[in-house]
Amino acid sequence: MKICIYGAGAIGGYLGAALDEAGCEVSLIARGAHLETIRRDGLRLLKGEQETAHRLACTDRPQDLAPQDYVIVALKAHQIPDVAGSIAALLAPEGSVVTAANGLPWWYFFGAGGELEGTRLESVDPGGVQWETIGPERAIGCVVYPACEIAEPGVVRLIEGDRFTLGEPSGEPSSRVSALSDAMRKGGLKAPVRPRIREEIWIKLWGNLSFNPISALTLATLETICRDAGTRNVARSMMLEAQQIAERLGVRFPIDVDRRIAGAEAVGAHKTSMLQDLEHGRPMEIEALVGSVQELGLIAGIGTPSIDLVLALLRLRAKTLAVS
Incomplete structure (x- = not known):
């Protein structure tokens, strides 16, 4: 082989x-x-x-x-x-x-x-x-x-x-x-x-689409994002929007959003891959992790206000740092 x-x-x-x-x-x-x-x-x-x-x-x-x-x-x-x-x-x-x-x-x-x-x-x-x-x-x-x-x-x-x-x-x-x-x-x-490989894709993406961009905008670790009430709520809102899209497309989530967030918090003081890329001056996976979910929202006819807001900030951050 x-x-x-x-x-x-x-x-x-x-x-x-x-x-x-x-x-x-x-x-x-x-x-x-x-x-x-x-x-x-x-x-x-x-x-x-x-x-x-x-x-x-x-x-x-x-x-x-x-x-x-x-x-x-x-x-x-x-x-x-x-x-x-x-x-x-x-x-x-x-x-x-x-x-x-x-x-x-x-x-x-x-x-x-x-x-x-x-x-x-x-x-x-x-x-x-x-x-x-x-x-x-x-x-x-x-x-x-x-x-x-x-x-x-x-x-x-x-x-x-x-x-x-x-x-x-x-x-x-x-x-x-x-x-x-x-x-x-x-x-x-x-x-x-x-x-049902798409369900596994979504469970991982569920965290990546929220925690990754928030970490790049705040420079915070997973643990910090999840323990701070403000950023936790932003992540939760993004995840709920994504869940609504995925379920409209036939995906079933085996766990709820709060259990998924608790799992991320348990990882501890970990820097997401997007934050690591930012710190090393490498292009970030913005479109694959966040832009794609926004696009699916448009296809599914579901609004994504929290995702839209974070994505706009993230794209501008990448542009101003010339790492997009």
């Missing part, structure tokens, strides 16, 4: 190491010092006191790789349209793309059924580039739960978590998802296959 990790940063590196342990033929797409170190010394994965080393093909030229059975895309959502052609060119005739980015996936309405079947989301796929170039029929959904970091070039540290939930957009069982799940489990990961 040939698997390419397109975007071998922290999460991508962790996946690559696990799939290497499973005996897959793994290749990595990386860049900069991380790329050069992996080429020279291999990839090292730190899990507590345990360290493993992995000699993997690593390149910044995807065109040099053989056709792949799976391409797992672990880039930030806004980076993907620019490399959609390279991703498509990597795929074997029956190859699949595994979308492991945060936020709503570009294929969201493929296989969903109903009157919105085939609707495209401009916020996450401007101009339909990914839809047209890669093709939604090649997509496998993936919700990423682990937290990892690049400790230094070529070295990935697992902070917590080992679950990557998988699912077909249509919800139907398939041999391609089962085979990938089996490989991931052999590598020590949890990889459940869910018939």
Whole structure:
């Protein structure tokens, strides 16, 4: 089984190491010092006191790789349209793309059924580039739960978590998802296959669309946002708007909003990924996490005043800091 990790940063590196342990033929797409170190010394994965080393093909030229059975895309959502052609060119005739980015996936309405079947989301796929170039029929959904970091070039540290939930957009069982799940489990990961992958996407997005932008605007950690009455109420209002949209689209939420907020508070003094990107001067995942929900609100005919307000402030913050 040939698997390419397109975007071998922290999460991508962790996946690559696990799939290497499973005996897959793994290749990595990386860049900069991380790329050069992996080429020279291999990839090292730190899990507590345990360290493993992995000699993997690593390149910044995807065109040099053989056709792949799976391409797992672990880039930030806004980076993907620019490399959609390279991703498509990597795929074997029956190859699949595994979308492991945060936020709503570009294929969201493929296989969903109903009157919105085939609707495209401009916020996450401007101009339909990914839809047209890669093709939604090649997509496998993936919700990423682990937290990892690049400790230094070529070295990935697992902070917590080992679950990557998988699912077909249509919800139907398939041999391609089962085979990938089996490989991931052999590598020590949890990889459940869910018939309603959109519900898992929304549970993670529920927090990301609220806590991430609030943290970027206030520079506060999850714990602080949840314990402050004002910001907690803003997050709760955004989440309730999002829940109304998702339920209108047929999604069921297994927990209520206050339990979801309590779960975020329990994480403690954690900086969201958006706040980390802001502090490092990197572009933030604004549209995939927040703009996409606003767009779905328009599609569903549901107002999003709290989301609209926070999104406007966040976009201006990014613009003034030149990190949009």
